[in-house]
Amino acid sequence: MRITNITASLHKNDVVVPDVPDSVESRIFVFVEVETDTGIKGHGVTGVFLPWAVISCIEQHLLPTLKGLDPLCTEHIHSVVWNRLNIRAYTGVISHALSAVDIALWDIRGKHEGQPVYKLLGGNRNWAPTYATFGYPFFDADQIRDYGKKFVTDGHSMLKMVVGANPSRTWRDDVKRVRAAREAIGPDIGLMIDANYYYNPHDAFLLARGVKDCDLIWFEEPLHQNDARALADLRRQTGVPIAAGQNEGHRWRYRELIEHQAVDVLQPNVLYNGGFTESLKVAHMAQAFNLPVANGGGWPIFNMHLFAGVMNGGPVEFHHGMWVTGKRFFKDTPDPINGRVTIPDRPGLGFEPNYEQLKDARINSPDELSFEGRDSHGYLVR
Numbered sequence: 001m002r003i004t005n006i007t008a009s010l011h012k013n014d015v016v017v018p019d020v021p022d023s024v025e026s027r028i029f030v031f032v033e034v035e036t037d038t039g040i041k042g043h044g045v046t047g048v049f050l051p052w053a054v055i056s057c058i059e060q061h062l063l064p065t066l067k068g069l070d071p072l073c074t075e076h077i078h079s080v081v082w083n084r085l086n087i088r089a090y091t092g093v094i095s096h097a098l099s100a101v102d103i104a105l106w107d108i109r110g111k112h113e114g115q116p117v118y119k120l121l122g123g124n125r126n127w128a129p130t131y132a133t134f135g136y137p138f139f140d141a142d143q144i145r146d147y148g149k150k151f152v153t154d155g156h157s158m159l160k161m162v163v164g165a166n167p168s169r170t171w172r173d174d175v176k177r178v179r180a181a182r183e184a185i186g187p188d189i190g191l192m193i194d195a196n197y198y199y200n201p202h203d204a205f206l207l208a209r210g211v212k213d214c215d216l217i218w219f220e221e222p223l224h225q226n227d228a229r230a231l232a233d234l235r236r237q238t239g240v241p242i243a244a245g246q247n248e249g250h251r252w253r254y255r256e257l258i259e260h261q262a263v264d265v266l267q268p269n270v271l272y273n274g275g276f277t278e279s280l281k282v283a284h285m286a287q288a289f290n291l292p293v294a295n296g297g298g299w300p301i302f303n304m305h306l307f308a309g310v311m312n313g314g315p316v317e318f319h320h321g322m323w324v325t326g327k328r329f330f331k332d333t334p335d336p337i338n339g340r341v342t343i344p345d346r347p348g349l350g351f352e353p354n355y356e357q358l359k360d361a362r363i364n365s366p367d368e369l370s371f372e373g374r375d376s377h378g379y380l381v382r
Contacts, residue, residue, distance in 0.1 A: 001112065003071050005035040006101060008058040010051050010363040013328055015321040017136075017147075024136050025321040026371065026378040030054050031329070031358060032100035036071055040111050043353050044103030045302065046096040046271045048378060052366060057097040061085055066101070071108045074277045078102070091249025095274055102275020103302055103349075110348035117350075118343045121280055121309030126343050128307040130336035131190065133298070133319040135161020137379055141180035148184040157339035158190030158217065158315060163207065164198025165375060171203045175210035182214040192243070194220035194296070196377065201230045208238040218243040218265055220296055226253075231262035241265065245282075246297030247272050254282045258289050265314065267296035270303055283310040298322035300341065301333045301351060308343050316341060321378075329357050 009031050014023035030051050032044045046054060065084055069077055078098070086094050110117045118126065134151045135144050144161060151159055161181055163174040178193055185191065193216060199207065204222040218241040223230050226244050235242045243265035245254055249272065257263050266286045268279040283293045283306065292312050295303045298319030307313035318336050326333050330351045334341050344350030363369055375381050 001040070001070055001072060001108075002037045002068050003034060003066050004037050006032065006058060006063045006066065006104075007035075008032045008055040008100070009358070010055060011329065011358055011361045012363050012369070013321075013325040013361060015324055017320070019146075022373075024138075024379070027321045027325045028363070028369070028378065029325070030058075030096075030100060031353070032058060032104055033353075034071060034101060034104040034108060036108060038112075040108050042071070042104035042107030042111070042348065044100040044107065044275070045299065046100040047297070047299070049096070049376075050093055053093045054097045054100075057093050058101065062097055062101055071105045072112065074102060074105050074109070074275075077105065078274070078277050089250060089252065091253070095249030096272055099271050099273060099275040099278075102277050103270060106276045106305075107348040114347050116343060116345055117276065117305040117348060118308040121276060121306060122311070123309060124311045124313060125308055126345065127340050128304050128313060128343070129158075129315040130156070130300070130318050130339055130341050131158035131160055131192065131315045132156040132323075132336070133160040133162075133194070133317055135159070135177070135181060137162040137165035137375070138381060139177070141177050144177050144180045145184035148181050152185050152189055155338050156189075156318075156336070158192070159185060160192040160194055160220070160317070162196065162379075163193045164195040165377075165379065166381065171199070171207040171210070174207055178211045178214055187215070190217045191215070192217045192220060195222045197221050197224055197226060199223060201227075201234060204234055205237060208234065208240045212238065212240060216240055220244065220267070221246070226257070228256045228260040228262040231257070232260045235262065235264070243267050243294065243296060245269075245273075246295075250274055250278060251281050251285060254285060258285070258291065263291070266291050266293045268293060268306070269295065269297040269299070270306055271299050272297065276306060279306055280310070283312060287312050299326065300336075301326045301330060302349065304334075304341055304343055305349070329354050329361070
């Protein structure tokens with residue numbers, strides 16, 4: 001079997017929630033399809049940052065490099081990419097582009113072997129625990145209460161909310177929002193908070209101290225640049241569990257987080273970390289240090305395979321925006337039920353693209369993208 005073509009395109013989904021008049025999130029993603037000489041095709045996705053550069057990397061660099069190679073030999077393909085295109089271990093664009101292609105390669109392998117990807121990754125179990133991200137950064141304390149209660153009623157046993165990310169608020173405002181969430185959902189529902197790299201170490205410390213009695217499962221990526229040394233300090237000073245890693249581009253950045261004892265939970269995301277091939281190495285490295293891995297950065301329909309496949313796999317994030325985007329653009333995707341998602345037993349990823357929806361939402365030019373009133377993640381800013 002040989003790779004014959006790789007295509008990439010950009011798509012956008014405007015996410016809405018009840019009782020909010022504006023779209024709460026503009027979710028954009030790069031969709032990739034890898035074709036082979038046997039007719040088997042695989043698909044993958046990567047996320048929001050620098051999408052035109054990612055598409056260019058796939059079409060003008062990865063395709064000429066990988067065309068004619070065996071799609072089943074993912075380790076060899078990574079070796080070729082590292083040695084020809086990324087000898088100095090860049091992250092960012094090259095990691096995102098390789099991630100989308102690698103996901104498609106594992107989809108092809110699963111279809112070729114008649115096995116779901118999670119089994120190819122180790123097959124630890126056919127399900128994974130889940131949590132739902134419900135608390136958008138512009139939600140005030142009353143909205144946090146209302147949506148927290150709604151998601152609990154819907155059957156979720158763990159919830160995550162965004163803190164920071166809103167220049168009109170301070171850490172004191174986020175203390176009130178976190179306390180409102182805990183009050184609304186009660187003591188038995190797991191609660192995480194995610195700052196998306198927003199805080200400096202001092203403000204992150206003050207926020208963590210202010211919510212320490214809220215029994216957080218973790219404080220996710222609280223600091224600028226995922227500074228491993230400062231994360232370790234914050235972890236020691238506050239005693240609040242720290243999770244990080246969803247946008248790190250390769251295993252050496254994860255090694256840095258581990259060596260500094262900066263995290264309690266490591267968070268590889270297959271859309272950004274080099275796909276299943278690189279993220280599996282990260283999960284195995286974490287095992288050697290008795291660290292769990294969990295999904296940060298959403299896109300559960302892809303990441304669920306990794307966290308079901310490995311023995312230290314933790315919860316998969318059903319981030320509302322990426323959850324509904326996945327349901328729109330891919331057919332037969334699973335939903336979480338009572339705190340867990342069951343992985344489809346169909347070959348490959350277990351779901352197929354909805355080409356009609358992809359066509360309707362395709363972005364063909366930078367002129368068609370507008371982020372007015374949005375932050376860098378696409379969230380509504382008020």
